[in-house]
Amino acid sequence: MEMSKMRRVLDIQFTRIAQPRLHEDAFGSPDQKEEDDMAIERTHAAALTRRSRRIGMATLSVAALTAGAAFSGCGTTKTASDGTHPAATADRAVAQETSAALVAEGQRVFRFDTFGGEQVWTDTLRLHEVVEKNVDPTTALKVGLKVDADVLPPGILGKVDLKSPATTVALLKMNAVVGIQATVDSNNHIVRLGVTCALCHSTVDDSVMPGIGRRKDGWPNRDLNVGAIIALSPVLSADKKAVYASWGPGKYDPRYNQDGKNTPLVLPPAYGLAQVKNETYTAEGPISYWNAYVAVTQMGGQGNFSDPRLGIDVKHSPDMVSPKLPALRAYQHSLPAPPPPAGSFDVTVAERGRALFDRTCESCHVGGSGTDNNNGTLHAPAETGVDGAYAARTANKAYRTTPLRALWQHPPYFHDGSAATLADVVAHYNRVRRLGLAAEQQRDLVEYLKSL
Ligand code: HEC
Numbered sequence: 001m002e003m004s005k006m007r008r009v010l011d012i013q014f015t016r017i018a019q020p021r022l023h024e025d026a027f028g029s030p031d032q033k034e035e036d037d038m039a040i041e042r043t044h045a046a047a048l049t050r051r052s053r054r055i056g057m058a059t060l061s062v063a064a065l066t067a068g069a070a071f072s073g074c075g076t077t078k079t080a081s082d083g084t085h086p087a088a089t090a091d092r093a094v095a096q097e098t099s100a101a102l103v104a105e106g107q108r109v110f111r112f113d114t115f116g117g118e119q120v121w122t123d124t125l126r127l128h129e130v131v132e133k134n135v136d137p138t139t140a141l142k143v144g145l146k147v148d149a150d151v152l153p154p155g156i157l158g159k160v161d162l163k164s165p166a167t168t169v170a171l172l173k174m175n176a177v178v179g180i181q182a183t184v185d186s187n188n189h190i191v192r193l194g195v196t197c198a199l200c201h202s203t204v205d206d207s208v209m210p211g212i213g214r215r216k217d218g219w220p221n222r223d224l225n226v227g228a229i230i231a232l233s234p235v236l237s238a239d240k241k242a243v244y245a246s247w248g249p250g251k252y253d254p255r256y257n258q259d260g261k262n263t264p265l266v267l268p269p270a271y272g273l274a275q276v277k278n279e280t281y282t283a284e285g286p287i288s289y290w291n292a293y294v295a296v297t298q299m300g301g302q303g304n305f306s307d308p309r310l311g312i313d314v315k316h317s318p319d320m321v322s323p324k325l326p327a328l329r330a331y332q333h334s335l336p337a338p339p340p341p342a343g344s345f346d347v348t349v350a351e352r353g354r355a356l357f358d359r360t361c362e363s364c365h366v367g368g369s370g371t372d373n374n375n376g377t378l379h380a381p382a383e384t385g386v387d388g389a390y391a392a393r394t395a396n397k398a399y400r401t402t403p404l405r406a407l408w409q410h411p412p413y414f415h416d417g418s419a420a421t422l423a424d425v426v427a428h429y430n431r432v433r434r435l436g437l438a439a440e441q442q443r444d445l446v447e448y449l450k451s452l
């Protein structure tokens with residue numbers, strides 16, 4: 001249709017500019033990749049100013065076709081160009097506009113782009129049929145899906161039946177379900193359905209009611225039961241359904257469909273990563289490496305991803321993933337970790353905890369909240385006493401020291417969620433690293449962790 005044609009035009013344009021470098025990128029070492037990432041971002045940035053008008057138009061046409069009068073992607077694109085003020089010099093003006101436009105484009109991709117993954121969620125898993133028939137909004141909220149209140153017409157929630165699947169279809173038509181993109185035809189049938197990054201890495205502030213509010217991008221959706229949603233598919237074997245159903249809320253195994261093993265991970269935040277060199281619990285590679293992995297192998301995106309270490313080599317033409325990575329990366333890097341709520345920790349006690357942290361934890365969590373992985377260090381599971389089964393499935397077979405960011409916001413902790421609270425984290429270290437901390441010292445340390 002019109003929309004996919006527009007998208008394709010846009011993708012071909014992107015592809016011509018950025019693809020050759022990304023192709024190399026897929027085969028480089030992680031360090032090489034980070035440099036390539038930068039190069040890609042620069043190339044892309046230079047071309048973006050010229051293309052920003054076109055992107056705005058494409059977004060508008062997507063909006064028109066998803067039939068949402070108040071499609072927030074439009075607002076986003078507009079804010080970015082409107083929000084750019086004349087600068088002292090022309091160069092600075094261009095630089096500012098380019099980076100604002102790049103971040104705005106990244107936000108659009110993060111929230112609304114399925115990369116063509118409908119082929120998995122619609123054609124293969126046929127989830128569009130299940131959603132249309134069986135998933136009323138109450139059920140959708142129960143499996144952790146979130147609704148973006150900003151695009152709802154005022155007063156609508158008082159008028160609709162939250163127990164009717166037809167309401168879910170209407171919400172999808174308004175583009176109000178965070179992380180799910182659906183095309184709904186004029187007879188209110190869902191014809192295409194796919195997922196976006198926001199499904200797992202955004203939540204809402206519950207300002208209207210639990211599960212309905214304003215978007216909080218980068219905040220992991222720890223209520224989301226991805227496994228239960230996938231298990232609704234009518235085409236999966238009973239064995240597979242049982243695995244998906246076993247994960248529970250806030251967890252996902254990003255390799256189960258690759259290696260058939262099952263050790264689900266806690267959904268991590270996608271904020272506070274600007275100073276972090278390698279992503280994921282096991283430091284697989286820089287941010288764009290992992291974004292491409294997920295887009296192509298997990299979301300079903302039509303793009304290129306190649307990693308000889310994992311024996312994966314996927315190519316699509318056109319590549320609907322690689323050209324979007326620089327903007328996606330700029331957006332993620334623009335998301336700060338949310339500061340702890342006022343009064344949520346005791347400053348004096350946290351100060352005492354900090355001294356203790358510097359003595360016992362800082363060798364790995366460099367600078368209090370950083371990671372020694374920025375210097376290339378990885379840790380065997382035994383060093384921190386965590387389960388090694390997940391690491392064994394990955395390229396590096398070891399864990400990255402997790403950069404500590406907004407810990408107050410996202411319990412449980414460790415890759416597998418094995419520590420329910422920060423007190424559990426500290427008790428765990430006290431035991432496995434034989435720190436001999438008294439109860440009061442442990443409390444001090446927890447208070448410091450709450451301040452990060
Ligand atoms: C179905 C859920 C899901 C979707 C959709 C998803 N992710 Fe993730 N993401 C995860 C999980 C689980 C991990 C943890 C993987 C690991 O660390 O090994 C992760 C890890 C990450 C990380 C690493 C965070 C860190 O601490 O290093 C980033 C960044 C990220 N995802 C960004 C994205 C982007 C961008 C997209 C869209 C292209 C996306 N994710 C789509 C589940 C998801």
Ligand code: HEC
Pocket residue numbers: 281357360361362363364365379383384386387399400401402403404405407412413414415416425426429430445449
């Ligand atoms: C030998 C290096 C090392 C030391 C020392 C260390 N950590 Fe860690 N830390 C890690 C690694 C590796 C992980 C990731 C483990 C996992 O996810 O399974 C981690 C994870 C964490 C997490 C979980 C973060 C999240 O978002 O899930 C917290 C909290 C934490 N460490 C706090 C501490 C505290 C407090 C100390 C000192 C008592 C400490 N660490 C000492 C390496 C270390």
